[in-house]
Amino acid sequence: MKVLDFTPPVPKEDSVVVDEDILPYFYNYFHRHRQLQITLIIRGEGTLMAGNYSQLFRPGDIYILGANQPHIFKSDPTYFANTDKLNAHAIHIYFDQDRIPADFFNLPELESITSFLTTTQHGFQLPREYTSYVGKIITKLPAKSNLERLLTLLKLFDYFSKEVRGWKSLDSGVSSSYFPDGEGLRMNEVFQYTLEHFAENITLNKIAEIAHITPHAFCKYFKKHTRKTYNAFLNEIRIGEACKKIINSNHDGISTIAYSTGFNSATNFNRVFRKTTGMSPRDYMREYKSKANLHTN
Structure with a gap:
């Protein structure tokens, strides 16, 4: 594509x-x-x-x-x-x-x-x-x-x-307004695969294979076009999904959310969640519930 x-x-x-x-x-x-x-x-x-x-x-x-x-x-x-x-x-x-x-x-x-x-x-x-x-x-x-x-x-x-x-x-820091066709093809493959498989263990070798370049070249390529590492991008997708699960109460606990969104441990999930949102998952949950109660009262 x-x-x-x-x-x-x-x-x-x-x-x-x-x-x-x-x-x-x-x-x-x-x-x-x-x-x-x-x-x-x-x-x-x-x-x-x-x-x-x-x-x-x-x-x-x-x-x-x-x-x-x-x-x-x-x-x-x-x-x-x-x-x-x-x-x-x-x-x-x-x-x-x-x-x-x-x-x-x-x-x-x-x-x-x-x-x-x-x-x-x-x-x-x-x-x-x-x-x-x-x-x-x-x-x-x-x-x-x-x-x-x-x-x-x-x-x-x-x-x-x-x-x-x-x-x-909606600007992630890239100076150009769009990708050229050749770059768009490759980035689209990467984006689509990530959106569909974020909960899995996506290795550098696997995502480089999706982009049809070597792992070393992929790291440079992705950083050049997004000004972030692929791992940072993947974590953003995972944390976004985790936030949605919290908002929809679609979970049985923080650990369940962590593993269902692709993290290998609750500790790592908490660390990345705090880095991405500025608060812990439990604080995020409490803040959302507090705002929800204000809107219903």
């Missing part, structure tokens, strides 16, 4: 395209397109990979993905086992800035929007305190006319640029 070039499924190319997906699982390929993308997750859980960054996604999340930024919303394995159910629901907005004359964005009234758009190259996640308001706007877009969609999106960009604070960057 490679990083696929994707075209939004519409009969003609408008500057703003709205696509609503209601499927058994999300589009299962690492892909990119020339349009900036805004995605609202309405139903479904899994792992978002954007460039070489990864994290869990869940209902209510809203993401901005930069033009030509490779990404995949990888549904959890359970979704692929229940393909008779429509468990994935999202609304995607595709914005093709190249279809709008450049002079339009030079208008003084659009200065803040233009400035904001230049920062979206590596993508953002909208902070949770803004998702309810923005989500309501996005859910109304499919029913709007083409002109109304464009005007609404410009208002959203204005809101993003002036009102939103604390954006979560």
